Amino acid sequence: MSFCSDLTRDRILECAKEEFLKKGFREAQLKDIAAAAKVTTGAIYRHFESKDELFYALVQDVYEFTLGMMDYMEEQENDSAEHLREVIYADSLEHSYQTAMKYVGYMYEHLDEFRLLLKYSAGSKVENFIEDASVRYTKNNVVFAKIVYESGIAHNLPNELDIHIITTSYITAICECIMHDVPFEQVGQYVKNIITFHHYGWYGLLGIEKE
Template sequence: MEKYTETQRRILEVGKKEFLAKGFRDASLRGIVKDAGFTQGAFYGYYSDKAALFDALVSEAADSLTDQFKAAQEAHYDLIPEDKAAESRDLSKDYLNHFINYIYDNFDAFKLVICCSEGTRYAGYIHDLVEIEVVQTENYHARLRQLGKLKGTVSHELHHMITSAYFTAVFETVAHDMTREQAIDYVNELATFFNCGWDGLLRLE
């Protein structure tokens, strides 16, 4: 069974084009319906409003990345009992490369989320990922500190600012329409730069 009807595919296609051109807030539902060649009644047979259409275009990819990100955070805890916490930077880099490829496999969805989502529940997407990262990493650091494997400290405020800068920089790949190859090179250089700073602050043993 096909996932979408021909009518639904046409609405999604035109909706994506409208959102990419104008952003969610300025996109016109009337214009989307008109360009799709259907009545508003046909539209409402599939989506309750403009926000529901935007969700249909981005939610699967964006929510899946969030779930994968949470799972990656948990994977770091597996390093502790194996006395491999020093490998956490390499693990983070491996996941980063996985994530950037996933983003590029779903580029249009993430372009909508990063550049066109003001007014939707995805407007704070990067901030939400930052919050997850900070909470999980601080808990991870606390565990390492209890075991005597982490000597340095960093304030919550600085941790949040550094993480926010890092995540914003990663998603610049999408904002600036880098090619996949450019993006992979860029984020790996970025990770090296930020990891050197973290190593200097935290002094993992």
Template sequence: MSLPDATIDGRLLESARRHFLEKGFLNAQLKDICDDADVTTGALYKRYRGKEELFDALVADTLREIEESISQRAGIDLHTVSDQALAGAWVNTYDGVMEWFSFCNARRDGFVLLVRCAAGTRYGNFLHDFCSHMTEIDYQWLVEMQRRGLCRTDIDARELHVLLTAYWEAYYEPFVHDFTWEEIHRHAKIMCKLFNWKEALEIKL
């Protein structure tokens, strides 16, 4: 009795990754994915229901790690944060910007799949959903600064969402457009000048 081929899953996922990155979810064909993996469609359907489950498997770790990162920020008790730390959270430093770029780059394929290749999947609105989630968290930080009289008070959650969408787009677009790591370093320096939150929010510290 022959043993099951333990390499099938790995070959399928690697082939799917290549096809989704090259063609996007909508244009990638299951037959091509299977042919390149040297796997029958029957073997695929024993493991996955179709293209979307393959896509889910490829982005699952990236999504989980993003959620963990967001949860850390959301779990902070703002009443225990000093004025200086509260205001400092809005200061864009080169090291701070590069920290998030490094996070993205370490999961580059997963990020590119989510921000460039996900049309037709349940992640098609990934960026909007991510920005909405981040706005909910960052708005609490803004409200706390406003409560303490540390910044302007006329920016509401809706406007902050618009501003943060532009901000996070600046993080994700370099991955959409295949920036090299050197180009990302240069872009990060420009971002620090472009998104001057201290001036925009009129932070007093």
């Protein structure tokens, strides 16, 4: 791709982001994006097959990073019962908070992209972002629940639907900080409240007793 072509693509993406943030995926029009970028709609189609592909180009990095992170976490969850026991009986609340804040920090570093995903993606192929992430994260929690139950750390084993519903509520709650434009200066306490609620909720649901 030539230098001039790269500049055109970058300008299209910049103008598309503004249009999608203003009108959302459904209402945004390629002709308006083209006019703002001072190109023809044909020029847009030379770079992107459709409006959906143009939208995806803006959010692809954060979308794939998030799902990839869930896959990585699934690998980490397949751990020994003894290690999980150490984690559970250590300061797991603080660990969970720090882990969540790392991702929330990433969200705020890519604020426009996450606003597109969470507030303006209806009608696009990534409109089910929260569900996509929840399905991946549910797999992690199912594995975790089975390990701690079979090892005797937990006394209850919730079914997969229960775990999925609770997992979805957690991910939705984290995403709400973007959806409701919570200032980053306030988000730490917001996330701490969510983590505390889910931390003790999981302990109660699984029947884990602190040593």
